[in-house]
Amino acid sequence: MISKAAPSPPIKADVRDLSFSFGQTQVLNSLTLPVAERRITALIGPSGCGKTTFLRCLNRMHDLQPAARYGGDITLYPDKINLLDPAVDPIEIRMRIGMVFQKPNPFPKSIAENVAYGLTIRGIRDRAVLEERTVQALRDAALWEEVKDRLRGPATALSGGQQQRLCIARTLATNPEILLFDEPTSALDPVATAKIEELMTTLKQKVTIVVVTHNMQQAARVSDFTAFMFLGKLIEFDHTDAIFTNPSNKLTEEYVTGRFG
Template structure:
């Protein structure tokens, strides 16, 4: 949902406001709150709301657990607030003046509130990495792209950076494709390779959570399959939250799925349950293709 032409100093991010489905939809079933998780958590989103600078409430009182080293998917129709929620987790909305958060995003196990007044958004971004919709490698070499996050952290020792770069590229399953051209431009890679490079860039500084914002929406099916395999592999070592427009993708890669609609989280649960036995009528409408 990021418009390339907008400027960072504009008061707001470009956003798509929720559009009512065009069929008569009188369903008023309240959202189903997530149940208690038995698995260890990496973060808890509690009673979270988000307001854009113009006063538009894009997220309404969302509760959602994020499981440690699992993949959590957020699905829902365009404009439901899924990207907005994701971008709240690493405080991207702080780049634009006037946006406001309410509620808590607690990072476990320390219990720090990421959106609290005492948290520095820049420090939050060191702990929570992000990969964007469109591959956005920097206009630099492949090596420097991956090293960028390490340099921000003040790491200067060449051997440490070399090691971390190789490690990240291996984890992103792109090492074999780029190991001979680390000093080549990142723009010489294909779209799918660029996106995996961006994943490596996000992984290199060892974030606690990695956010993926529709990472395959600009990729062809083969490149998409590679990224999906990668997401599943990575979930053994890092906590992942992925926003996707593609329900099959959520079903394939995630352990938990959250369904959002008009800024509210309608249902949250084990991916299999959400797709085979949804409890909320809107979830059922969505996954059976009645809107989206």
């Protein structure tokens, strides 16, 4: 049973009866939860439970698959638009809701060109604007001091942790309203992981964050709210402290204590 606990307003996105399928395969079943503005919501659960599928529904990444089918609504505030409405342009959604993937994926371009990529796609050509937004994004991603003297150098020469922060900067440059993180530290060492976690905590002052993680300690450290999923269903949603110290569902308790999954 899902907890009745909900974030205090404001709500950035309201997910109602979200279902998703690939062809005849049902992946998500009637998920309902709020996403609090400028807070971190963690999605936890065993592999294959639908966490990443849910995450990708938020910015319509599944539209690239012709057999994909959505059900329900995802209302984005304050506009009150349904992100799943076929009339809503998914490209525009992805500008407003950015995504950082499991493995760093810098483009084979310079550091500066990587960060400015989304801006140039939007048609921004003013060099002063591009430079200003690039510098600010690198600062927001806590990477500026490490790369300010080699902005024209190849992004692929950065370390794994730096590459992931570069990908975060690239996403931040377009001023997204929501940031989606899909296992953002699973390919990183503990030092780089700590930097990303610290960065996420800082970023939530400016942007709403939803993160998929298999790391229970990470979810407990960085998130304000946690959703536990199992077999495509939302089992429990609550404040993170409640999920990890006093879950209302026995399945949740067994998962967070390591007795299954």
